Amino acid sequence: MKRITIEPVSRIEGHGKITIQLDDKGHVAGTEFHVTQIRGFEKFTEGRPYYEMPGITARICGICPISHLLASSKACDAIMAVRIPPAARKLRELVHCAQIVQSHALSFFYLAAPDLLLGMDSDPATRNVMGVIAQHPELARDGIELRKFGLQVVEVLAHERVHPSWIVPGGVATPLGVQARDRMLSELQPAKAIAERTIKFFKGALDNYKEEISVFGSFPTMYAGLVDGKGNLRLYDGSLRFRSATGEIVEDQIAAEDYKQWIGEASLRESYLKAPFFKPQGFPGGVYRVGPLGRLNAADRCGTPAADAEFREFHERFGVVAHSAFLYHYARLVEIIYALERIEVLLNDPNILDTHVRATAGVNALEGVGMIEAPRGTLIHHYKVNEEGAITWANLIVATGHNNLAIGRSVQQVSEHYIDGTKLTEGMLNHVSAVVRAYDPCLSCSTHADGSPAMTIQLLDVEGELLDEVSN
Amino acid sequence: MAQKKLSIRIDGQLISAEEGQTILQAAKANGKYIPTLCALDGLTPVGACRVCLVEVSGVDRLFPACTTPIQDGMSVTTNSPRLTRYRRISVELLLIERNHVCAVCVSNGHCELQSMATAFGINTVEFAYNYPKLSLDTSHPRFVLDHNRCILCTRCVRVCAELEGAHVWDLTSRGIHARIVSEMNEKWGQATSCTSCGKCVQACPTGALAEKGWAVEEMVKNLGTVTTLVHRRGVEV
Ligand code: FES
Numbered sequence: 001m002k003r004i005t006i007e008p009v010s011r012i013e014g015h016g017k018i019t020i021q022l023d024d025k026g027h028v029a030g031t032e033f034h035v036t037q038i039r040g041f042e043k044f045t046e047g048r049p050y051y052e053m054p055g056i057t058a059r060i061c062g063i064c065p066i067s068h069l070l071a072s073s074k075a076c077d078a079i080m081a082v083r084i085p086p087a088a089r090k091l092r093e094l095v096h097c098a099q100i101v102q103s104h105a106l107s108f109f110y111l112a113a114p115d116l117l118l119g120m121d122s123d124p125a126t127r128n129v130m131g132v133i134a135q136h137p138e139l140a141r142d143g144i145e146l147r148k149f150g151l152q153v154v155e156v157l158a159h160e161r162v163h164p165s166w167i168v169p170g171g172v173a174t175p176l177g178v179q180a181r182d183r184m185l186s187e188l189q190p191a192k193a194i195a196e197r198t199i200k201f202f203k204g205a206l207d208n209y210k211e212e213i214s215v216f217g218s219f220p221t222m223y224a225g226l227v228d229g230k231g232n233l234r235l236y237d238g239s240l241r242f243r244s245a246t247g248e249i250v251e252d253q254i255a256a257e258d259y260k261q262w263i264g265e266a267s268l269r270e271s272y273l274k275a276p277f278f279k280p281q282g283f284p285g286g287v288y289r290v291g292p293l294g295r296l297n298a299a300d301r302c303g304t305p306a307a308d309a310e311f312r313e314f315h316e317r318f319g320v321v322a323h324s325a326f327l328y329h330y331a332r333l334v335e336i337i338y339a340l341e342r343i344e345v346l347l348n349d350p351n352i353l354d355t356h357v358r359a360t361a362g363v364n365a366l367e368g369v370g371m372i373e374a375p376r377g378t379l380i381h382h383y384k385v386n387e388e389g390a391i392t393w394a395n396l397i398v399a400t401g402h403n404n405l406a407i408g409r410s411v412q413q414v415s416e417h418y419i420d421g422t423k424l425t426e427g428m429l430n431h432v433s434a435v436v437r438a439y440d441p442c443l444s445c446s447t448h449a450d451g452s453p454a455m456t457i458q459l460l461d462v463e464g465e466l467l468d469e470v471s472n
Numbered sequence: 473m474a475q476k477k478l479s480i481r482i483d484g485q486l487i488s489a490e491e492g493q494t495i496l497q498a499a500k501a502n503g504k505y506i507p508t509l510c511a512l513d514g515l516t517p518v519g520a521c522r523v524c525l526v527e528v529s530g531v532d533r534l535f536p537a538c539t540t541p542i543q544d545g546m547s548v549t550t551n552s553p554r555l556t557r558y559r560r561i562s563v564e565l566l567l568i569e570r571n572h573v574c575a576v577c578v579s580n581g582h583c584e585l586q587s588m589a590t591a592f593g594i595n596t597v598e599f600a601y602n603y604p605k606l607s608l609d610t611s612h613p614r615f616v617l618d619h620n621r622c623i624l625c626t627r628c629v630r631v632c633a634e635l636e637g638a639h640v641w642d643l644t645s646r647g648i649h650a651r652i653v654s655e656m657n658e659k660w661g662q663a664t665s666c667t668s669c670g671k672c673v674q675a676c677p678t679g680a681l682a683e684k685g686w687a688v689e690e691m692v693k694n695l696g697t698v699t700t701l702v703h704r705r706g707v708e709v
Pocket residue numbers: 507508509510511518519520521522523524525536537538539
């Protein structure tokens with residue numbers, strides 16, 4: 001028996017580790033995906049006033065702080081029992097869509113593109129964003145521009161790009177001005193053009209990835225995502241829907257406050273990241289996936305014209321329910337188009353400039369749940385407070401958590417396909433990492449970054465003796 | 473009633489000041505800046521924070537400018553490498569004693585401790601953080617007390633006792649165990665002497681005392697209301 005360790009897995013948000021257990025013949029016997037550090041936000045926020053939670057929990061992540069600010073503020077809205085002003089609701093969705101654009105652009109152009117464009121087996125020294133810039137300068141420039149657009153919208157609205165304090169319990173801190181709105185509108189068309197170009201390019205290249213599509217986490221699971229009453233994709237609001245592997249709607253219109261009836265959380269021996277599962281099917285049978293692929297599988301349509309056309313094409317190509325984790329990349333590009341269309345709709349909404357953007361109240365309920373679709377999937381913040389408003393209990397289900405079980409299974413599938421024998425190549429190792437990358441997991445959301453960004457894979461025998469090692 | 477005039481030197485400049493003034497008052501009256509944290513115009517100085525340390529020639533030890541009365545012929549230095557070092561240490565010790573996490577604080581960007589640290593160029597501290605486990609008092613309907621952010625400057629104690637006349641706040645215990653307490657160590661919300669005037673909140677230099685409901689960075693203190701009242705009180709009628 002030998003054991004292979006990939007640590008840390010590179011080009012993902014945060015740090016993870018993979019171990020691959022080989023049998024005597026060098027075949028894959030088992031795999032484990034570990035999230036190796038603990039953060040403890042749920043514990044150390046006990047006693048804090050509830051209205052500080054958005055600011056504190058935003059620090060969980062530097063990539064998608066907006067997601068935590070929104071989910072947390074929604075939980076606080078529930079504790080205050082307020083209905084936030086309509087303009088505030090729209091502004092929150094607007095900033096969220098901008099974040100989706102920048103986060104998806106980061107995942108696709110910076111983290112995934114090196115594998116997709118330069119090849120999984122290409123030289124690891126240049127298999128990074130710099131390599132993409134050297135070989136595909138136009139595409140790299142598009143990626144940078146698109147991400148910049150998303151970040152700029154965040155900055156114009158919230159006055160800061162990372163960890164803004166603009167999203168607050170009860171709404172947002174300041175209204176949107178005419179000039180800021182017009183500036184964003186003027187920059188929207190180039191961003192839309194980039195999104196269209198990129199998805200066209202990606203679809204044209206799909207045939208090159210047949211093998212990856214068939215073995216990258218390609219197995220039936222349930223999918224979950226937020227939808228409105230008509231089954232349209234929603235990112236900021238909406239209720240949760242579970243769709244089965246064969247396409248039936250298993251459960252629909254689950255309100256945030258009812259999440260516990262449907263989602264259980266298991267602790268895994270090998271990881272600090274909890275593994276949520278669909279309660280009626282138990283653990284570990286109730287595997288479901290969230291995020292871009294989960295959402296496009298759960299929803300009936302997007303609800304905006306260009307994204308809907310892409311949505312239909314996506315499902316024509318891969319069926320009512322698309323099962324390969326490789327298609328997360330594709331789904332991400334569809335969602336960028338959707339988010340840009342929503343930004344346009346919202347910016348053109350006459351009420352977006354309303355100056356009433358914040359509701360105020362004290363503690364009117366002792367419990368509150370906030371649920372949104374973060375770039376990587378459904379994010380749930382659940383707080384309990386005492387009458388004075390101090391947090392007595394908190395539970396956070398981060399997007400990547402939902403995918404924990406599926407990532408584990410995907411690692412197993414890819415390892416079985418690519419790894420054989422006791423001699424490793426860097427390319428083998430990268431295929432295993434790449435399937436993790438397809439989910440764009442955000443381990444920062446449950447871990448601290450540690451150490452160097454290098455990736456090493458080790459072959460150890462039963463006694464722990466090092467047999468082989470590859471690193472980049 | 474006219475005060476006796478004394479002659480002192482501040483940073484070499486000859487200054488005529490009134491007997492009974494502190495070094496800080498004399499310096500301020502002559503446009504000389506000395507950094508302060510615990511001192512607040514019109515309240516009895518207590519010398520709690522030690523950022524106002526100055527040198528007095530002929531004496532080796534340093535003096536807090538806010539509590540040291542001037543003497544005729546005194547020569548004071550308000551700025552020197554030694555003073556900068558000691559003031560810096562004073563602020564660093566305040567930073568390590570409790571849990572000052574600016575990034576998630578309601579007073580971020582409007583905090584006197586933070587601006588003092590910035591002014592001294594403190595971006596790391598040379599001592600180990602203490603990380604005490606401290607409580608919050610959320611029992612008041614409008615305000616909240618967070619011991620994590622308290623620097624024991626006692627401005628709240630003094631403004632409440634001397635200006636509002638309620639004397640809700642006090643200090644209990646000594647040294648590192650010292651805490652601000654309301655009434656006889658009752659919860660603030662139960663303190664019957666508290667008039668909910670909010671002067672303590674406005675006088676607090678950090679986010680230790682804050683209005684409820686403000687998100688990160690939103691608690692802007694209005695020190696003006698406190699000092700205006702102080703000056704009004706000082707007007708002889
Ligand atoms: S201001 Fe003088 S000791 Fe604090």
